[in-house]
Amino acid sequence: MSSVLTGITTNGSPHLGNYVGAMRPAIELSKKSKSFIFLADYHSLIKQQDPKLTHQSTLSIAAAWIACGLDLKNTIFYRQSSIPQIMELNWILTSITPKGLMNRAHAYKAIQDITSGKDKDKNVQMGLFNYPILMSSDILIFNADLIPVGRDQKQHIEMTRDIANKFNLTYGSFFNLPEPLIDETTSYLPGLDGNKMSKSYSNYIDLFSEEKKLQKQINQIKTDSLEPGEKKPKDSTLYKYFKCFSSDKNIKQIDAYFNEGMGWGDLKKELFELINMEISPARNKYFDLVNNPKKVEKLLKEGEAKALKIASKNLKEIRSLVGIKSL
Ligand code: TRP
Numbered sequence: 001m002s003s004v005l006t007g008i009t010t011n012g013s014p015h016l017g018n019y020v021g022a023m024r025p026a027i028e029l030s031k032k033s034k035s036f037i038f039l040a041d042y043h044s045l046i047k048q049q050d051p052k053l054t055h056q057s058t059l060s061i062a063a064a065w066i067a068c069g070l071d072l073k074n075t076i077f078y079r080q081s082s083i084p085q086i087m088e089l090n091w092i093l094t095s096i097t098p099k100g101l102m103n104r105a106h107a108y109k110a111i112q113d114i115t116s117g118k119d120k121d122k123n124v125q126m127g128l129f130n131y132p133i134l135m136s137s138d139i140l141i142f143n144a145d146l147i148p149v150g151r152d153q154k155q156h157i158e159m160t161r162d163i164a165n166k167f168n169l170t171y172g173s174f175f176n177l178p179e180p181l182i183d184e185t186t187s188y189l190p191g192l193d194g195n196k197m198s199k200s201y202s203n204y205i206d207l208f209s210e211e212k213k214l215q216k217q218i219n220q221i222k223t224d225s226l227e228p229g230e231k232k233p234k235d236s237t238l239y240k241y242f243k244c245f246s247s248d249k250n251i252k253q254i255d256a257y258f259n260e261g262m263g264w265g266d267l268k269k270e271l272f273e274l275i276n277m278e279i280s281p282a283r284n285k286y287f288d289l290v291n292n293p294k295k296v297e298k299l300l301k302e303g304e305a306k307a308l309k310i311a312s313k314n315l316k317e318i319r320s321l322v323g324i325k326s327l
Contacts, residue, residue, distance in 0.1 A: 004029045004181075005036040005144030007080065010044040010057040014064040015204035016275070017197030020189040020244050021150030023068055025181065029148060030071040036142050036307070037065060041081045043134065046127035047200070062296045063289035064207060067282040076310075077303035080138060085311035090137040092322060096166050097133050105132050106155055136160040140167075140175050141311050148181040151188055152196055171321040189244050192220045194237045207279065208286045214279075215272045223264040233258035238267055245274045 006026045008018050026037060041058050048054070058079065070077065080086055102108065108129055112120040127134075135156050139147060140163075147157050157180040164175035190196065191203030198204065205217040221238055233239045233255065242254045257267060289296055319325060 001034060002145035003034045003036065003142065004146045004148065005038075005139055005142055005178075006148050007038040007040040007043075007138060008061050008065075009040045009047065010054060010061050011047050011199045012053065012057050013060040014207040015197060015199070016207055017150065017189045017191070017204060018061075019064075019068070019207050019279075022148060023065060025148040025183060027065075027068055027070050029146070029181075030075045033074070033146070035071075035075040036144055037070060037075050037077050038138065038307075039079045040138065041079055042087070043080070043131065046125060046131060059290060059293050059296060062300060063286050064282075066289055066296065066299065067208075067286035069282070072299060072303075075303070076306045077300060078307040079300060079304065082300070082304040083141070083307050083311050085308075085315040086134075086137050086141050088315055089141050089318060090134050092318060093136055093140070093163050093167065094130065094133050096170055097163055098166075101159060101162060102129055102132060105129075105159070106152075107131065132156050132159045133163065136163045139178050140164055141314055142307075143174075143176050143314065144178055145176055146181050147178050151182050151184065154180050154182060174318060174321060188240070190237050190240055192217070192237075193222050208283050211276060211280075214276060215269075218268050218272050218275070219265075221268065221271075230261075238264070238271065241271055242274070245271070245278060250274075 004026065006022050008014065008022055014023070026035065029035060030037065039058050039061055041054060044054050044057065062077075062079075065077065066072070108124060108131075111124055111128070115121075115123050132155075136159065139157075139160050147153075147160075149157065157178060161177045164177055168175055191198065191201055192205065193201070193203045195201060195203060206213070209217065218241075221241065223236065223238060226232075239254075239258065243251065246254050254270075257270065262270075
């Protein structure tokens with residue numbers, strides 16, 4: 001049976017992009033496949049160095065997964081930092097990864113592109129540069145097969161395959177080559193400005209804000225100044241939001257609204273209703289969990305005990321393959 005694995009970096013509270021790109025598809029899959037779902041807390045240290053935020057965000061993202069209905073019977077749910085074998089594998093993989101492969105990573109190149117002056121690397125931490133190797137370790141330590149991610153993460157999964165291949169050729173076959181699972185129509189939610197939704201760009205919509213704030217954030221989705229009726233529905237950011245939250249049946253109705261030239265304001269009210277209908281059942285549960293961290297801690301501890309068993313067994317074999325074993 002194939003296994004599914006995905007994680008979310010613990011930066012701030014979860015946003016709608018995390019929900020649509022990773023959480024919603026992974027939760028669906030968790031109902032029928034063995035799943036590994038984790039909080040990428042070591043990844044978060046690259047993006048922000050505020051200990052309080054890292055701590056709070058871990059609680060908030062864990063609570064969101066549970067509130068949204070993650071099936072904890074089929075799922076191994078854990079913090080990356082609780083599984084030290086990931087870090088050990090990270091070094092083993094770092095030792096065989098060509099630097100040239102990392103030079104091509106989009107996240108790294110994007111920072112270089114916006115850096116002025118001669119030293120294009122001045123704003124690049126080694127953590128950011130090595131990030132795809134840590135992500136590979138997250139995946140390979142459990143030999144996961146299917147990785148549900150937003151499409152911006154596709155390159156990282158390709159790099160994971162390259163690194164796994166390199167290991168297998170060097171030391172003998174051990175790793176599966178994982179596949180990304182990307183639903184192009186429903187797993188990509190752009191940010192308010194139409195670019196990638198990201199904490200770093202401040203263009204996101206919180207997953208769990210009060211209704212008023214949710215409507216306010218939806219009102220900020222960028223629209224153009226074309227007259228209603230002249231709108232090219234498929235191109236607008238707003239339409240992409242509808243695509244992510246409407247059923248196949250409802251999208252016909254939405255198409256009709258766009259064709260009839262319904263004004264942006266009314267469309268945004270419709271969109272609020274749709275999103276709120278999907279999210280509101282989880283909202284109270286989320287706040288209850290955030291106010292009871294012990295409940296969340298207990299669930300994570302249970303998952304971590306299971307994850308540790310698998311990770312330590314796999315790491316033992318990996319260490320042995322590279323020649324690190326009893327004399
Ligand atoms: N890089 C992912 C993101 O920013 C988070 C992540 C870390 C991840 N390790 C992973 C996702 C392993 C899938 C598998 O969204």
